[in-house]
Amino acid sequence: MLRRVIFWTLLICTGCAMYACKKMDGTFEKYIQKGGRLYAGRPANVTLSGGLNRIMIRWPRGADASVVKARVFWNLKADSLEIPITSSMDTVTCIIDNLPEKEYSFTIRTYDGEGNASVPLEVFGRSYGTKYLSRLLDRPVISSQQKRNGEMFIAWGEADTLLGAFATQVKYVKLNGDTVLKQINVDSDTTIFADYKTGTSYLYRTLFLPEKGAMDTFQTSYVKQVVVEYVAPASIDLSSRYLKNYTVPFQRATYDGARWGTLQGWTTNAVVSNQGPAGNKIYGGYDNINSSASLGTQKWGDGDPAIPNGKIYQTIVLPAGDYEVRWNTDGNTGAVNRGTDPRYVVVAAGNTLPDLANLSTALASVSFVTSVDRFSVKTTFSLEKQTTVSLGLLINFVQGQQAFRGGNFRLWGPDL
Structure with missing residues (x-):
């Protein structure tokens, strides 16, 4: 029994030793040719950088600590350069000057202290000169x-x-x-x-x-x-280029079949929808009284919910330039502008309009409160770079009888 234990123990130890030796040989076998000839460690991950009638060649020093120098050959080995390699180097670098402008093939070999050379490595690079400069x-x-x-x-x-x-x-x-x-x-x-x-x-x-x-x-x-x-480009009507549904007859997205609806192509916040049967106020922004197909809304006394910070707007992207927004009643036979509660044309950077309390943050604004039903207002703004902007109407109808119906909301600016 004891003999069997000793036999198996010796067999296992011998196997481990052979495996360890095989693994160690694997580390160095890339430097040894079959038949026993020793080679120095060959460069790897070589990079070439072209310059003005010169080329820089670089590679990591490598794992073979016995390597002490390298030689770079070109022009069919008619020219060469020797580079000392020390243990303090992380990267081997050589710059070859006086290279006329063309493609080059380089052969790199490293050498250890015994004079053993690596397997040659061929790499390619280009120098640049007057042809490239021209x-x-x-x-x-x-x-x-x-x-x-x-x-x-x-x-x-x-x-x-x-x-x-x-x-x-x-x-x-x-x-x-x-x-x-x-x-x-x-x-x-x-x-x-x-x-x-x-x-x-x-x-x-x-x-x-x-x-x-x-x-x-x-x-x-x-x-x-x-x-x-600087001479500003001629200003033209850009409405058809950037805006949707901007003039009478305004197009509706939804409709109650009688007068009120919502606007196609415009964004309205919830408070603007103050028309419709009790408990189902889903219309606002589109007013078709007397078949006028207007952009408009109202808070007509206590029968209509208030519209605090009501917003009707479009969001677009504009290039740098100087712009003007025009809002008027032209072309609308059913136009009105009643009451004196705040109502503004507003342009703001970003994807919405500010509340009335933050109107000063807008790029531009102008009130269209008037004492008559007709109105025509405009406001200007400038952009130094391409910008996302929202432009439209901000109303704060909270008391009495308030209403408006307009005819045109237009954008003017440079013909870029």
């Missing part, structure tokens, strides 16, 4: 204009990203007389300078990287650009 063009400037408030803006054309354009540098004079350099990403189509000195010109150039991770940045020569006085 193809680089400045990003176009569509216009450079300065507004009366001193603000200067540059409208950019498309940059040549296929050739590696990634930024434009602008050298300009500030209000205090200092010359500064500002770098603008090619994703920006307009650049605004709030501190630009009137009466000066600016210089600009475009920056390029011919490949991802390129070791050199290429640029065009500076070009002088004159700034002219």
